Amino acid sequence: MLRYAAGELAAFETLYERHRGGLYRFFLRQSPRLVAEELFQDVWSGVIQARRRYRPEATFRTWLYTLARNRLIDYRRRQGHDPLALSAVTEAALDDVRNGIADNPLQLAGLHDCLELLLRLVEALPTLQRETFLLRHDAGMTLQEIAAALDTGLETARSRLRYAMGRLRAGLPGDCLEDHEHE
């Protein structure tokens, strides 16, 4: 980032290449596609505009996702939602998913169904757990970095991740967590 701030476009390309996928999916799991695209562009625009002010007080990744989170909170507020208490998916919608599985258990045999279900379950996590899960898995952050980005303690971050994983495990049929390496 400092190299980009000094005017090196290639440095920005490297940063962008490294973080574009994770950031995009971070938004995609938490907002409709079009909104995700808008927020994604908005965050990078913020990075670009702030390049001269960048101070390496935090890692770039931590800073990037702090911006991302702010944008998301604003978006939820504009929608009139409580920015943190809300899940992207309502419990009722999740029940539909579960009922669909219960009605049709055989369909779960395929890995594809497991993947689909897992995405829905992630979207249905409570906001703070979902953020923590996504920062770990899509952003590839360490627990320390997550704690810094969410401005919370290491133990809090760890326990949110643990709750998230527990909830996902509980929501997935055992078949899905069998070894799929050979598929």
Place this chain on the structure above:
Amino acid sequence: MNDDKDARLSGLYRKSSREEPPAHLDRAVMELARRSLGRRTLAPFGNHRVAVGALAGICLVSVLLVVLLPEQGGVPELPQTLQDSDGPVPEPLEKRRYREPAGDEAAGDMVGGPDENDVSREHFDFYSVMPQAEREVPAGERVAPSVAAPASRQAAPPPAGRVAAYVLQIEGFSSLAQARAMQDKLAFMRLDASIQQVAGSQAGYRIRVGPYSDLNELDRVQAQLDKRGIKSIRERVQ
């Protein structure tokens, strides 16, 4: 046992979460980055010769200025001017100061301007003549639990919501772009901030940082803001 399952779960998620940003987004972002460095791509009808000619002209004028101007003239300004030439040339502060709220785009230019800090500081000079008010927010104006934006920072949120909590409010943004720029600046300081639109006679945007139920924490953050020339007002929210 659970560790095994967690590892599989993580593996499964990595398999499912593979979406990539569409190409048009990549192009838009890279174009923004390029422009910010002043490497604007020429329009299809753009003529390189025009650009080269303009550059040569600027060099010639610069040389003439250096040679012809007396020592005390505008010469010391010259390097600054050149340095800034890769971004939009900022308008003199005096002009901006009392301008009516501009459109977001105009403000967007200001946001990216090299004198960003000056702009925001100038913006908050207003508060230096105000005492740091502490006022109770009328129930109707309370921003539901949503203000809890950074509630995440509280390991254990107060149970019945009866504990007094404060937010630090930064007011006086005439455009969303200005508020965003401040929000990003706060992100540098690892402060979660949310933007709210304000209606009425003082229409514009304000930023809320917090809430904090720990007064020491509140003092610390407010001092941190003060230190950077950002004036904030305490608002009681619970």
